Structures are given as C-alpha cells and as structure tokens.
Amino acid sequence: xxxxxxxxxxxxxxxxxxxxxxxxxxxxxxxxxxxxxxxxxxxxxxxxxxxxxxxxxxxxxxxxxxxxxxxxxxxxxxxxxxxxxxxxxxxxxxxxxxxxxxxxxxxxxxxxxxxxxxxxxxxxxxxxxxxxxxxxxxxxxxxxxxxxxxxxxxxxxxxxxxxxxxxxxxxxxxxxxxxxxxxxxxxxxxxxxxxxxxxxxxxxxxxxxxxxxxxxxxxxxxxxxxxxxxxxxxxxxxxxxxxxxxxxxxxxxxxxxxxxxxxxxxxxxxxxxxxxxxxxxxxxxxxxxxxxxxxxxxxxxxxxxxxxxxxxxxxxxxxxxxxxxxxxxxxxxxxxxxxxxxxxxxxxxxxxxxxxxxxxxxxxxxxxxxxxxxxxxxx
Numbered sequence: 452x453x454x455x456x457x458x459x460x461x462x463x464x465x466x467x468x469x470x471x472x473x474x475x476x477x478x479x480x481x482x483x484x485x486x487x488x489x490x491x492x493x494x495x496x497x498x499x500x501x502x503x504x505x506x507x508x509x510x511x512x513x514x515x516x517x518x519x520x521x522x523x524x525x526x527x528x529x530x531x532x533x534x535x536x537x538x539x540x541x542x543x544x545x546x547x548x549x550x551x552x553x554x555x556x557x558x559x560x561x562x563x564x565x566x567x568x569x570x571x572x573x574x575x576x577x578x579x580x581x582x583x584x585x586x587x588x589x590x591x592x593x594x595x596x597x598x599x600x601x602x603x604x605x606x607x608x609x610x611x612x613x614x615x616x617x618x619x620x621x622x623x624x625x626x627x628x629x630x631x632x633x634x635x636x637x638x639x640x641x642x643x644x645x646x647x648x649x650x651x652x653x654x655x656x657x658x659x660x661x662x663x664x665x666x667x668x669x670x671x672x673x674x675x676x677x678x679x680x681x682x683x684x685x686x687x688x689x690x691x692x693x694x695x696x697x698x699x700x701x702x703x704x705x706x707x708x709x710x711x712x713x714x715x716x717x718x719x720x721x722x723x724x725x726x727x728x729x730x731x732x733x734x735x736x737x738x739x740x741x742x743x744x745x746x747x748x749x750x751x752x753x754x755x756x757x758x759x760x761x762x763x764x765x766x767x768x769x770x771x772x773x774x775x776x777x778x779x780x781x782x783x784x785x786x787x788x789x790x791x792x793x794x795x796x797x798x799x800x801x802x803x804x805x806x807x808x809x810x811x812x813x814x815x816x817x818x819x820x821x822x823x824x825x826x827x828x829x830x
Contacts, residue, residue: 464570464793467781471791477822479810480791482617482762484682486815491726492681495719504718508711510702512540512690516721520690523724529659536695539702542687542712544647544676545571550708551643551672551691552579552609554700560608565594567618567798569645572611581608585800591756592619592765596630603634609641612661615648615760618798618809622656622759628664641697642667647676647689650729652760653737662692669694672701677720679762680732682813686716736762736812739819743812746823750830762813765795769806771830776804784808788829790822 524531614623678684777794795807
C-alpha cells in the first residue's frame with residue numbers, strides 16, 4: 452500500500468463496501484442512502500437544465516441559493532442569522548475542510564482532531580503543512596475537558612469539531628460550545644465545525660450550531676452539506692458559513708482550487724430549500740434508527756448509547772467475539788455472516804483495535820430489516 456504524506460493510501464470505507472459486493476452481503480457499512488430523492492428536486496433540476504443554467508456561478512455561489520440559505524437558517528429552532536457575505540457555496544464538505552485549513556495554517560501549526568473522526572481530517576491538516584494533534588474520546592464518547600485542555604499548546608492554530616458526529620452519533624450541546632470557548636478565548640485558535648448531519652438530531656436532542664455562539668462565530672468555519680440533507684451527494688453542493696473577513700480569506704484560496712460548485716444543482720437546491728421541511732427528514736431517519744436499534748436487540752450486539760444524531764449507530768460486538776480485532780470482526784461479519792459494517796478503529800489515526808463497529812441506517816427499511824433478520828438467524 453502506498454503512503455501519501457505519511458497516511459496509507461487505502462481506506463476501509465471503500466474496502467468493506469467492495470467486500471460486501473463481492474460476497475453478496477447486506478451493505479450497512481457506508482452512509483450512502485439507497486432510496487430515492489424527492490421528486491420535486493428532480494423537477495427543479497430539469498428546470499435548471501431548460502433554463503440553460505450550465506455556466507460558472509459567482510465565486511460565492513448562486514445568489515438565489517444564498518438567499519434561500521438565509522431564509523432556511525432563520526427558521527431553525529435555534530435560528531442562525533446571516534448575511535450573504537457570510538455564505539460560500541462549495542462542492543463538498545471535504546473541500547470546505549481542506550480550504551478552511553489552507554486559509555489559516557502555516558507550516559508546523561498544530562490542529563486538534565477529536566477521535567474517532569472521519570478519515571479525511573488528519574490528511575487534510577498534513578497536506579496543508581499542519582501537524583494533527585489527536586484527542587481520543589473516552590468510553591462514552593464524551594469530552595473530558597481537563598484532558599482536552601492539555602492538547603492546546605502555543606502552536607495550536609485550529610480545532611476540528613464534527614456535530615452530529617460520524618461515527619459516534621454524539622451531538623454537541625450549547626454547554627459544549629461554551630466549554631470550548633472558555634478554553635480558547637485567550638488564544639489565536641480557529642474552529643472548523645463540520646455540521647453536515649444537522650437535520651438528523653433525534654428524540655429530544657436539537658442541533659445547536661457553533662455559529663450561534665456569538666464569540667466563536669468570529670473565528671469559525673462552519674460547514675453544511677446539501678448532499679446529506681437531500682440524499683444527493685453526487686450533486687456536489689454544500690455550503691460554508693464564516694465571518695465576512697474569514698469568508699474573504701477562504702474565497703481567496705477557493706478561486707484557485709475549485710472556483711464554483713455544480714451550477715444546475717445550485718439552482719435546483721435554491722428552489723427546493725424554500726419548500727423543504729427538515730422535520731420530515733428527521734422523522735424519516737429517526738424511524739430507520741429505531742427499526743435498526745429495536746431489531747439489533749434480538750442479536751448479541753450491544754448498543755451502549757443510541758445515536759443522538761447522524762445516520763450511524765455504534766455497537767459493541769464483544770458478546771460475539773472476545774478475541775478478534777474490530778477489523779477482523781468486520782471482515783468476518785461481512786464474509787461469513789453476510790452483513791457489512793466498519794471497524795471503529797478505522798476512524799482513528801493509529802489505533803489497531805476497539806470493541807466497536809459502526810453500522811449505517813441510511814438505507815431502505817426493507818434492507819435494514821432483511822439484514823437484521825439475517826443476523827438474528829445466524830449469530
């Protein structure tokens with residue numbers, strides 16, 4: 452396996468999905484929905500094509516879409532007040548993360564990455580000349596702030612936060628943002644807050660954005676994803692919120708990397724966002740989570756904490772195997788038991804094992820039911 456910037460050019464994310472295909476297994480490994488998008492989105496995309504919306508949009512994005520984003524965020528339970536100069540339309544969340552880091556890092560700057568985390572975080576830091584400093588969440592996947600504080604040094608330039616978090620499903624509350632602010636308020640430290648599962652918060656949990664926090668807002672790049680909201684990841688349209696000064700800095704780099712995002716999709720999303728009901732989105736995915744969680748109780752897997760948000764559920768597999776690593780177990784489950792998952796260690800920089808695997812419930816109900824019925828019969 453080749454290495455790039457010290458990171459192995461290889462990913463369990465694609466490996467496990469390919470393994471599932473090869474062995475005819477039920478694939479619950481990736482958060483890629485297998486169900487259709489809203490028919491109204493398709494109509495708006497056709498309308499975009501008929502209107503000859505085929506050329507570059509402005510660097511900041513389609514003006515119609517930016518205005519729709521302002522209206523959408525004003526209607527949240529915890530409203531986010533915005534101006535057009537604080538909004539940038541971007542191709543995807545990974546682009547937003549990379550370009551935010553590009554905008555602030557100098558060679559040798561440190562960036563705190565909270566683990567488990569999505570696999571692009573560390574490499575994005577290194578590719579921009581920074582040094583990842585990893586903070587590992589403890590058993591219940593909550594931050595111990597006295598330990599987290601020890602990660603902050605004179606070289607710390609940024610902290611990456613993901614809420615709702617992939618893979619743990621934990622959601623940052625108002626108190627968490629307040630705690631973070633108290634730690635960094637006297638430091639020149641930026642925040643990159645990836646909030647791409649913002650419309651998937653369950654039960655009594657509510658999404659509370661970092662961008663609502665008055666002081667954090669001035670030093671935050673806040674990233675959202677229409678691909679996650681509307682199940683249209685292939686359209687490649689997301690958006691980023693930042694103060695006017697940080698937006699200017701971000702767009703200065705953006706123009707040299709990917710000037711703009713998919714133009715027809717921007718138009719379609721602008722039209723759709725005004726009629727989109729996030730409560731329907733939430734109820735759809737919460738039902739899928741509940742189906743998964745109820746059925747997996749009939750297997751030896753153990754759910755220690757139901758996902759508060761996102762489209763993933765972490766489960767403990769040690770009732771099934773005490774000896775296998777989580778990587779070995781994930782491969783065994785995929786090949787021998789015909790249900791695919793991901794090992795939690797794949798979400799760490801250097802951890803080789805854990806007691807957990809991650810399943811995705813962003814699937815058709817029948818696939819979830821068939822997969823769990825199969826596990827019930829065969830474990």
